[in-house]
Amino acid sequence: MEMLSRLKSDDSSRSADTQEDVASPALEFRASAWRPSPPERANFPEPLQDAGEGQVTHAKKVFADFQRQLQRSSELDQLLQSWFVVKQCRPFVVTGDGVRLAEDETGGSDVLQMLPADEFADRAAGTNHRSMFVGATPSDGAQRSITVANEAVVVSMLVENLHALGARRRAIGLFESYNRERTDWLKKRAALDDSPAFGDWKTAKGGKDQKKLETFMRATRLWLPARSAYLKSLSSTKRYRQVVEFAREDSRNLDVVCGSVANMASFLIGCRKHKDSALARLAIDTMPKRIPAMVLPLAFYELAFKSAMQKKNRDDDDLQNALWIARAMREDAGYVLHPNLWFTLFNTSLHLKREDCAIDVFCMYSNNFTSLHQDHFRRALRKACRLNHPDVALTMVRQWLVSIAGDFDTESRKKVVGFVLWEMLSSGHPISAITEMIAIIDSFQIEIEPVTLLRAVQSILNDTSSRLSPQEAVQDSLEFWKAHNSAVQNPLYPLHLLIQQCLEHDWLDECELIVTEMAQRRLPRVPCNGIVKVLAVNEERGRFEENMRMCDVLVTSLSRRGLKSLNQQFFERYLKALLCLGRFGEVRKQHARLNLGKRYPKSTPIAVALRDAKAHQK
Secondary structure: OOHHHHHHOOOHHHHHHHHHHOOHHOOOOHHHHHHOOOOOOOOOOOOOOOHHHHHHHHHHHHHOOOOOOHOOOHHHHHHHHHHHHHOOOOOEEEEEEEEEEEEOOHHHHOOOEOHHHHHHHHOOOOOOOOOOOEEEEEEEEEEEEEEEHHHHHHHHHHHHHHHHHOOHHHHHHHHHHHHHHHHHHHHHHHOOOOOOOOOOOOOOOOOHHHHHHHHHHHHHHOOHHHHHHHHHHHHHHHHHHHHHHHHOOHHHHHHHOOOHHHHHHHHHHHHHOOHHOOOOOOOHHHHHHHHHOOOHHHHHHHHHHHHHHOOOOOOOOHHHHHHHHHHHHHHHOOOOOOOOEEEHHHEEEHHHOOOHHHHHHHHHHHOOOOOOOOOOHHHHHHHHHOOOOOOOHHHHHHHHHHOOOOOOHHHHHHHHHHHHHHHHHOOOOOHHHHHHHHOOOHHOOOOOOOOHHHHHHHHHHHHHOOOOOOOHHHHHHHHHHHHHHHHHHHHHHHHHHHHHHHHHHHOOOOOOOOHHHHHHHHHOOOOOOHHHHHHHHHOOOOOHHHHHHHHHHHHOOOOHHHHOOOOOOHHHHHHHHHHHOOOOHHHHHHHOOOOHHOOOOHHHHHHHHHHHHHHOOO
C-alpha cells in the first residue's frame, strides 16, 4: 500500500513536468514533428557487401561515440537539438558539443546517417544487422563508406535519455509517434488484424513472407530499455489507460510490465479503471514466472480482482477471471479475500446463475467464517435464499455445520438454520428443498423455532394437499414429522399445528386421524385445546359419533400422565356426546372410571350429564 501511495503522490513527476514545461519554446514538438523528415528523393546508403574488418570495427566505434554523446546530454535542449539534426536523415558527425550535419569535406569514415526504420529493415534484410551497418552511397561517381544507424535504435536511446532527464511527456510523445508509424508499416506489409491480441500478428501469407515479416518486426521493434522507460514515464504521469494498451499490444510489453513492482502497480490500476480482467489475470500469472522469489502484494491481487468485479455488466468470463485470482491469492500467497470482495464474487455467481461457482466461492473460504454473526456470511445465505438458489443455500448450511463442529453452542446454530429455513419459506423455495433443509437440521439435532415450524408445517401440508387427497396429505405430514422428530423441540407441537390446519381447511375427518395418531404414540401430553375445538365444531354439526370415537381412543390409550393433560372441557363434551347417543351406562362408567366427580366437582355440565344418565336408566 505504501508503494501505491507513492504512485498517487509522485512529486518527482511533477517537478520533472515543470522542468519540461520551461524548456525552450523553439523545441516544442508536436506528435508529427517527432518523425524523421528525409529529403525528397533521398538516395539512402546500401550495405557495403565487401566491407573489411577494419571498416566494421571503425563503424562500430563511430556509432558507440554517437551513443555516448546522447547519453552525456545533461540538458534537454541539447538532446532535442541532436534529434533535430539526426531526424533529417542526412549525413551527420559527432562533435564535442553534440552533432551537426556533415560537410562535403568531412572524412567519410566518421560520418553517420540515420535511416527510417522501415528503410533500414528493408536494406538489412537477410543480414544480422539490427542497430547499424557499414553502408556506401555514390558520391561524385565514387563510393564513400558511411555508418548507417537504425532509427529504431536511435529512438530507443532518445526515449531512455528523455525519461532520465525527466522529460517524460516528450519521451511518451516520441515513443508513441514512432509506434504508430511502425504499426502502419506492418499493416502495409501483411494482411493484419486491426486489433491484434498480444502481438499475434496474423498474415494471409505463409512461409517466406511470414519469415520476412517477422524479420521486419524485429528490426523495427524498440529495444527493451526504451519500452521500460516509456512505461515508467506513463506510470509517473498516471496515464493508466496507455499502460494497459501498451501491455495489450505485445506479449513482450507485458513482460516489461511484470518486471517491476512500480510498473505492475500502474498497470493493475489501469486494468481496474478500464475493467480488463483478462489482462489483469494474465499479468498476475506472468509476474511470479518472471520473478519466482517474489510474493505479490495483496494490493495487486485486489486490483486485479476489482478489474473483474467492478465492471458494470459482468459476464461469465469476468467471473472466471475473478475466481482464478481469488484462488491464486490464497494458494500462492496465503491471502484471504476481503469479506466485501468475497460477497461481491458470491453475489455475481448467483446473478449469473452459476451455482457451481457460488458453491466454490463459499467452500473456498468456509473455514474463515469463525464467527457466527459475520454479516457477510448471513448476507450470502440470505441472497442465495432470496434469489431462489436452494442448492447453494443447502450446501452452504451443510458445509458450515460440518466446519464449525463443536465451536458453537446449540442456540447459536439454531439461529442460523432457523434464519435460513425462514428465508427459504419466505422466498417460495420448492418443498423438496424445504424438506431437505429440515432433514439437515434433524441430522444435526437442532430444534426449529416454533414460529418457523408453523410456516414449515403449513407449507408442506399445502403442497401435499395439492397433489393428494386430504387424508393422504395429513397422513404424509404425520409420517414426515415423526421421521424428523429431532428437529422439533416438542413432538406435540406439529400435531397441534396440523389440527389447526385441518380446522382451517374444514377437514374434520382428518382431525380424527391426527387424534388417533396421538393415542397410538401414547404421548405424555396432548394438545387438548386443539382437540376441544374439533369437538366443538363436530358438536355444532351433530357429529356426536365422531366425537365419541376420538374421546374413546384417547381415554383408553393414553397413559395416566397423558390423561392428566385432558382438561374439563374435553370431558364435558365427551360425556355430552355419550349422552346424546344414548350411551347412558357408558356415561356413568366413564364418570366413575375417570373419577370426574372429584376431579371437577364444580363442573355443571358433567354433573348434569351424570344426573340425566341416571334418570334415563331408572
